[in-house]
Amino acid sequence: MTQPATADTLPGIPGREATADGPATDVVGRTLPHYPVPPARSSHGPARIVAMCNQKGGVGKTTTTINLGAALAEYGRRVLLVDFDPQGAASVGVGVSPHELDLSVYNLVMDRGVDIGDVVRTTAIEGLDVVPANIDLSAAEVQLVGEVARESVLSRALRPALDDYDVILVDCQPSLGLLTVNALTAAHGVLIPLECEFFALRGVALLVETIDKVRDRLNPDLEVDGILPTMYDSRTLHSREVVARVHEAFGDRLLHTVIGRTVKFPDASVAAEPITAYAPTHAGAAAYRHLARELVGRGSIA
Ligand SMILES: Nc1ncnc2c1ncn2[C@@H]1O[C@H](COP(=O)(O)OP(=O)(O)O)[C@@H](O)[C@H]1O
Numbered sequence: 001m002t003q004p005a006t007a008d009t010l011p012g013i014p015g016r017e018a019t020a021d022g023p024a025t026d027v028v029g030r031t032l033p034h035y036p037v038p039p040a041r042s043s044h045g046p047a048r049i050v051a052m053c054n055q056k057g058g059v060g061k062t063t064t065t066i067n068l069g070a071a072l073a074e075y076g077r078r079v080l081l082v083d084f085d086p087q088g089a090a091s092v093g094v095g096v097s098p099h100e101l102d103l104s105v106y107n108l109v110m111d112r113g114v115d116i117g118d119v120v121r122t123t124a125i126e127g128l129d130v131v132p133a134n135i136d137l138s139a140a141e142v143q144l145v146g147e148v149a150r151e152s153v154l155s156r157a158l159r160p161a162l163d164d165y166d167v168i169l170v171d172c173q174p175s176l177g178l179l180t181v182n183a184l185t186a187a188h189g190v191l192i193p194l195e196c197e198f199f200a201l202r203g204v205a206l207l208v209e210t211i212d213k214v215r216d217r218l219n220p221d222l223e224v225d226g227i228l229p230t231m232y233d234s235r236t237l238h239s240r241e242v243v244a245r246v247h248e249a250f251g252d253r254l255l256h257t258v259i260g261r262t263v264k265f266p267d268a269s270v271a272a273e274p275i276t277a278y279a280p281t282h283a284g285a286a287a288y289r290h291l292a293r294e295l296v297g298r299g300s301i302a
């Protein structure tokens with residue numbers, strides 16, 4: 001951790017920059033550690049599976065899945081995105097059209113004869129692959145109810161890919177139904193994106209309760225890797241208050257990285273590219289690179 005900050009590793013996130021009077025701090029005033037560029041890996045795997053989870057829609061799950069994945073790929077990690085939302089937004093966001101899919105994550109979880117190699121697609125980003133989804137997946141929620149070990153279908157389906165990737169990011173749908181429980185059962189860690197809005201904390205208690213239940217009954221090693229504030233507006237006191245409340249409630253599970261609100265994210269979605277490719281020098285790209293370095297620095301991702 002002694003590597004000096006360079007243009008590539010300046011925080012670029014909301015908070016206070018280092019001055020003669022003191023070190024850089026995050027938005028709640030904690031000293032911001034310096035997270036260096038992670039060293040290259042000479043081999044890959046076994047992957048850590050991280051579920052992107054919040055039953056509220058529009059909080060930045062898909063945006064975080066795509067851009068964290070792309071930032072980790074830039075740092076030489078082999079990354080698999082698993083689109084586990086019938087909306088298919090993560091697939092579209094990395095350039096896969098949901099209408100022209102022969103096979104999708106639906107087939108991976110429902111058809112015994114289909115395995116992960118049949119459904120993985122490469123993207124335009126080197127090191128970043130995707131298991132795409134489309135509206136077919138909405139049927140799985142109902143069909144899975146009758147399956148044996150219905151909560152661990154995704155876990156079993158992902159197992160053969162573990163050695164090929166360093167990280168597998170599962171983009172969950174906005175619900176706490178059986179698909180999300182499958183993601184939590186497969187996962188080693190959960191990331192919770194949280195919009196910096198007044199009612200953001202509503203529902204997080206229920207989410208944490210669900211995570212605790214899955215840990216008790218299905219996946220004893222499941223960890224909360226962090227809570228990520230998104231759509232932060234530095235001009236309002238309000239955003240800072242929301243993050244302060246999260247810090248009070250969750251302590252150091254609140255990540256240092258905070259994602260600012262910027263129209264570059266929706267713009268990048270329209271272009272079907274991660275922001276790191278669409279606007280590589282923009283603060284939004286820097287923020288997701290910082291998130292990638294923080295997660296490696298905290299030991300959540302190798
Ligand atoms: N930091 C941000 N600033 C501004 N807009 C954002 C930000 N993050 C996400 N968005 C936009 O908000 C909308 C919802 O984000 P998304 O990632 O799809 O949420 P979720 O997957 O939780 O439903 C999208 O249009 C996305 O482009």
Ligand SMILES: [Mg+2]
Nearest residue numbers: 061062085089
């Ligand atoms: Mg989404």
